[in-house]
Amino acid sequence: MASNSEHTSLTRTSVIEAHELIKEYIHYTPVHTSKTLDELASTPRSSEDLASTEWKGQEAAKPKINLFFKCENYQKIGAFKARGAFHAVSRLTPEEKSKGIMAHSSGNHAQAVALVAKTFGIPVHIVMPSIAAPSKIAGTKSLGAKVVISGPSLPEREAAIAELLEENPGATVIPPYDHPHIILGQGTASLELEDQVKKLDTDLDAIITPLGGGGLLAGTATAMHGTGIRVFGSEPRFQGANDGERGLKQRARISSVSTLTIADGLRTPVGILNWTVISDSSKLKGIYSVTEEQIKKAMKLVLERMKIFVEPSACVPLAVVLYNEDFRKMVETQAGDKGWNIGVIFSGGNTTVDAIAKLFTDPKFIPDRV
Known part of the structure; x- marks a missing residue:
């Protein structure tokens, strides 16, 4: 963003x-x-x-x-995470929404962003670490998100997001809190x-x-x-x-x-x-x-x-x-x-x-x- x-x-x-x-x-x-x-x-x-x-x-x-x-x-x-995700995505322009959104998370934020994308009909990619619980990965996928599995560390997640941005220019990354x-x-x-x-x-x-x-x-x-x-x-x-x-x-x-x-x-x-x-x-x-x-x-x-x-x-x-x-x-x-x-x-x-x-x-x- x-x-x-x-x-x-x-x-x-x-x-x-x-x-x-x-x-x-x-x-x-x-x-x-x-x-x-x-x-x-x-x-x-x-x-x-x-x-x-x-x-x-x-x-x-x-x-x-x-x-x-x-x-x-x-x-x-x-979880409360749905509130921030809905607000952040609601503030995007129609053009920004059409280019898709992304996030990296191991659970609550991932599912919140996936839910928002499903609600608004927006393409979404979620990077989840390999250490995330299988049930949480499955939950995120069930909401329609394209899930990419990365290494467990924050730098590895961010690197995976950077690669996705090269493949999907113009997509908006939805941060978890900052x-x-x-x-x-x-x-x-x-x-x-x-x-x-x-x-x-x-x-x-x-x-x-x-x-x-x-x-x-x-x-x-x-x-x-x-x-x-x-x-x-x-x-x-x-x-x-x-x-x-x-x-x-x-x-x-x-x-x-x-x-x-x-x-x-x-x-x-x-x-x-x-x-x-x-x-x-x-x-x-x-x-x-x-x-x-x-x-x-x-x-x-x-x-x-x-x-x-x-x-x-x-x-x-x-x-x-x-x-x-x-x-x-x-x-x-x-x-x-x-x-x-x-x-x-x-x-x-x-x-x-x-x-x-x-x-x-x-x-x-x-x-x-x-």
């Missing part, structure tokens, strides 16, 4: 315009609540629970929290969430989303800017997956991440444009991280208590709310007795029963990237 500087500015108004453009193509996903999880989030953690953490010996936080879950696991192709139109499209989820909570006769105080490449978080921060709704990011910390959190502390974007966190959708470093948004303290109030075990505990609660099928990446925000004492103490301090209504975006549900079973029984199991 064209350079970032040539496109719509990143403003709340632009997110609203993006929503108008794509709303007929996407699901208006539901918002669920859970009294059980509200009670757990509002209950101080025990000293025994804190004993194995960096907060050992400290007094447990006592926040008051009500949770509102935006279920993007029910979105088309099972582009204004992608960011604006992803931000539409929080617009809906804000409105849905208002219809419940209350207002959000904050929204927390997962952070991988940053499309969803940057879009949310853009959409909520100026509303008074605070926006936070959440990351796994395994093997340095919390590059956003670390980057904010050192005031510089971290460009490389190598991690096999179970939150497989969050293994990507924050994008360049996305960083300019989330490093702006007027738009983002903080990023917090959690352990692998905490992610699994949060996922277990969602599956068993809410009966909602989600992937590990989607559970990272809830894990922060439940288990990160820095976040919890911040809520207690800023909210006081009133407490906060916190929106949690469940980013997706693209996993399998077999993968979930292995996740909880095999300590060495590493999920495929979705």
Whole structure:
């Protein structure tokens, strides 16, 4: 796609315009609540629970929290990625669409772009790495995409895209997160969430989303800017997956991440444009991280208590709310007795029963990237 500087500015108004453009193509996903999880989030953690953490010996936080879950696991192709893909392609001219589109991805973005191409009747090529799960390759092909298998590394994927561009001059590459139109499209989820909570006769105080490449978080921060709704990011910390959190502390974007966190959708470093948004303290109030075990505990609660099928990446925000004492103490301090209504975006549900079973029984199991 064209350079970032040539496109719509990143403003709340632009997110609203993006929503108008794509709303007929996407699901208006539901918002669920859970009294059980509200009670757990509002209950101080025990000293025994804190004993194995960096907060050992400290007094447990006592926040008051009500949770509102935006279920993007029910979105088309099972993840929020459909929003950004529909918006980016909708912005193309008829001539650009006629020349086709391309993307490289191992799962969610691949399927989102393939779905958009099928919807609009556009030729599409998707480069997928050889390590992608066969089921995900088959899913992308089933949507009509011409799939090209590349080597597993990012340079190999990009080389495959370059070859395809030589064969298909004029085709447009749809990036997974680092582009204004992608960011604006992803931000539409929080617009809906804000409105849905208002219809419940209350207002959000904050929204927390997962952070991988940053499309969803940057879009949310853009959409909520100026509303008074605070926006936070959440990351796994395994093997340095919390590059956003670390980057904010050192005031510089971290460009490389190598991690096999179970939150497989969050293994990507924050994008360049996305960083300019989330490093702006007027738009983002903080990023917090959690352990692998905490992610699994949060996922277990969602599956068993809410009966909602989600992937590990989607559970990272809830894990922060439940288990990160820095976040919890911040809520207690800023909210006081009133407490906060916190929106949690469940980013997706693209996993399998077999993968979930292995996740909880095999300590060495590493999920495929979705």
